[in-house]
Amino acid sequence: MSDEQESVEEFAARARTWLAANMPPADPTAGYFSFHEDPADSQAHADRRIAVCRDLQARLFDGGFAGICVPRQYGGQALTPAHQAAFNRELRGYDHPLEIQVSTFIPCMAVLLELGTEDQKLRHIPKMLRGEEVWAQFLSEPSGGSDAAGALTTAVRDGDQWVLNGSKIWTTGGWYSDWAMCLARTNWDVEKHRGLTVFSFPVSAEGVDVQHIQLLNGSREFCQEFLTDVVVDDRDRIGEVDEGWTVMGRWLYHERTVAGGSPYVTTAGAKSAALPNDGPAIAALARRGGNLDDPAVLEAVGEARALSMVSEAMVGSVSRKMASGALPQHAAAMLRLFSGTATTRRTTLALDVAGHEAVVWEPGDEQLASVGLGYLVRQAAQIGGGTVEMARNVISERLLGMPREQRNDGGPFRDVPRGPAAG
Ligand SMILES: Cc1cc2nc3c(=O)[nH]c(=O)nc-3n(C[C@H](O)[C@H](O)[C@H](O)COP(=O)(O)OP(=O)(O)OC[C@H]3O[C@@H](n4cnc5c(N)ncnc54)[C@H](O)[C@@H]3O)c2cc1C
Missing domain, CATH: 1.20.140.10 (Butyryl-CoA Dehydrogenase, subunit A, domain 3)
Known part of the structure; x- marks a missing residue:
């Protein structure tokens, strides 16, 4: 019987047997690495945990349980959200690569699947599914995260390449990520939502300086990045030039599914031992x-x-x-x-x-x-x-169709008041 014809019940039974033989039980004391007890050891603890997550993701891939809803040509299983939900139910009680679901699979892989070029999908998605490429979201900026369209990080075209400058902040796992999806301004002379473009590049690229931010609980998971003349190939641009807000629509949608309901996330859900x-x-x-x-x-x-x-x-x-x-x-x-x-x-x-x-x-x-x-x-x-x-x-x-909030950021973005001037 081909996988396409496998019923959810048969798939769940197969998953149950495979999980028992291949995945370690959840460690109730492991927790999410943000909650590690000793801030001094937080970094080493998180390093160890990310290595475990990559290994667990590779096991899922080898077992045929990674990318359950991802097309086969990109390394997935081409099954349905019901199969993914069944797998997530079976996963309860087992350790799994929880910490790399966001941002790698949602929103980054989901956005690539919908809006990436064929070359981008083939280059990245199989590696994501094997735990070889962990992705980060370079979205929020020191000037504010809610107003994503107000991005100040700038990309300037130079032939087949782009040169990026600016700063991103509050990046989950910036330090352990291999690639980043990044929103940048490519046109200052049009309305703010119109002059944006989305890029991707290796976090290890020259000019990317990743700095840890220590939180109140000791976690050093979050980062601020400083981008100085970072060169990005045009083939790593996601979506059309100046049409980044269209990409952002899907990016923000998939990010919101972090609460649940994404067909791309492998997690034991609310009953997770973590x-x-x-x-x-x-x-x-x-x-x-x-x-x-x-x-x-x-x-x-x-x-x-x-x-x-x-x-x-x-x-x-x-x-x-x-x-x-x-x-x-x-x-x-x-x-x-x-x-x-x-x-x-x-x-x-x-x-x-x-x-x-x-x-x-x-x-x-x-x-x-x-x-x-x-x-x-x-x-x-x-x-x-x-x-x-x-x-x-x-x-x-x-x-609910209630009136939109008042905006004072129309016209060319270059002329939109920023900082204290925005009042
Ligand atoms: C756990 C966690 C993970 C994160 N991961 C990432 C990541 O991987 N990558 C990344 O780029 N960022 C990440 N962030 C940053 C996050 O996206 C931003 O913190 C968030 O978007 C808010 O932006 P800000 O902190 O700059 O607050 P601001 O945007 O400055 O907002 C300040 C306050 O004003 C309110 N506010 C702002 N505008 C409005 C409005 N129009 N109407 C009503 N209220 C408003 C906000 O709700 C907030 O309470 C993460 C944050 C957390 C806590």
Whole structure:
């Protein structure tokens, strides 16, 4: 029987057998590397974890479970979102390359699949699926991330090449990424959304200076990049010149599917052992503290569980409706908003239940460390992948048809007031 004819049930059964034989169990103390206990060891810990992720991704590829919805000519399995969802369900309890799903597969691979040239797809997607090419998003700039169209990084054409100058910031995994997808301004004399172009280039290219940013929880995952005369071949341009905003539409859409519903993401979802703030994880904290029969604690456990269940149900329902056309693609903003606010809330509930022990934990206690350190960066869930305020804008303007917010950035971008002058 060909793979195209394999039913979801048969595929899930095959995946179950393969996972048991080939993938290691999830390590409940590993967590997402942002939550490592010892900031001094954060970098080495993250280095080790990324090496593990690359290896796990290669295993998925060798087993025929990478790129489940990606066409065969690019190394994928050409199956359906239902097959990917079934695989994700089977994956629960196993370690998997969670940390490289974003940005490599969404939005970068998804954008290449939709808008890349055949040459770009053939050069990059098989390597992404084998864990050999990890990608980063060079999008946000020090001048602001929400207003992506206000990019100041500039690309100037020089024959078959482009020369890029500027700075990008808040790049997830900039230091461990092999390639970057980068938004740059190619025309200052047209309206701001019209003069943008998307490029790709190796992060190791001459002129790319990657600097770590240390967060409150000790993580050094985020980076700022300084681009100085970075030369990029025209064949690494994604989409048409000055039409970068068209590419951005798909880029931002796929980024919003980080909340769930993407057919390109391999993750065990809300029940991943890596989440320290799911209902069962909070119940475990309460059990450990001996206060599981406290009504206030039970309420917190119930709330966290309900938030997880609603998130999961909402992802399923909204994704199905977007796929069938019953909801527009902008509906991904609803997932973004709910998952962002729910994640922050669950992190707060975890700290409430764990109490003071999650503020001054004993050395080596990864469970309490992940709760305390997670609390310090709890708002990141409402910022990364576009802020929840921007998701609210999309919902009100694009889904509910409310009036668009006022803009004062018309005319040639060169003349648009910036910084304090923008008032
Ligand atoms: C976990 C995480 C991962 C990230 N990964 C990446 C990455 O890989 N690559 C990358 O390029 N960036 C990344 N970012 C950066 C992220 O995209 C930006 O932080 C985000 O877009 C907001 O931009 P800003 O921080 O510059 O805030 P600003 O855009 O300056 O906004 C400041 C505040 O004003 C609000 N605001 C701004 N404009 C409006 C508006 N029109 N209406 C209502 N409210 C508004 C915002 O919601 C926010 O609360 C990441 C951030 C996080 C937290």
